[in-house]
Amino acid sequence: MDEHIAVQPLTGGSVNTTEYLLQGSVLDSSLDALIARLRGVCDNLDPESFTDREAVWVLRVQGAPTLTLRTRTALDRPDYPHLLRYLGQAESGERARIATVRACVDVHVSESAHALLAHMGFALDYEYTARGHVFRRGRVKVAVSKLCRLPQPGSPTPPEPLTASHLVEVSWAGPGGGEGGANAVRAMADLLRPLVSLERLDPKRL
Known part of the structure; x- marks a missing residue:
């Protein structure tokens, strides 16, 4: 494999976890x-801000299940490592x-991860930016973000919001x-009701 597309794991290596998740949305x-409710019930009064590109x-192979991977880049923190997620x-x-x-597997990689995935036969399905805040209550994380469509390369227009609401996870x-x-x-x-209704994903509907 060419060295210029090799993924180099950074400090932290890979993390294998089991994730419990509820999702919903709130109108802008x-x-x-x-x-205001999150500030009252969470540990951090000043939430962590983020602007990520995901x-x-x-990877589609005839006769085999489709394999999906995600890459995430912190646009507001260039010193952060890139993230490869399964x-x-x-x-x-x-x-x-x-x-x-x-199951959730996160791996810190270099910026050449995209080139490696393309070299392996993966195709870019879609991408977007997410800008928002993270609140924490113990080990529970609450992410509130605005999802935006990326403009065409070279276009001077800013990212376009996908909806008139924010995603809550x-x-x-x-x-x-x-x-x-x-x-x-x-x-x-339950603490966030009735401001937002959070639900689990139904695997039978995916």
């Missing part, structure tokens, strides 16, 4: 009320009754999982 007109890559299929059954449960991640994760995200979801 109700965003301030949600932020790309979704797919998300497993959402589980079904009793364990996934309260929240979406899926409540998650808990840890090695091996455990029922405490599902209960923690559900408790946070």
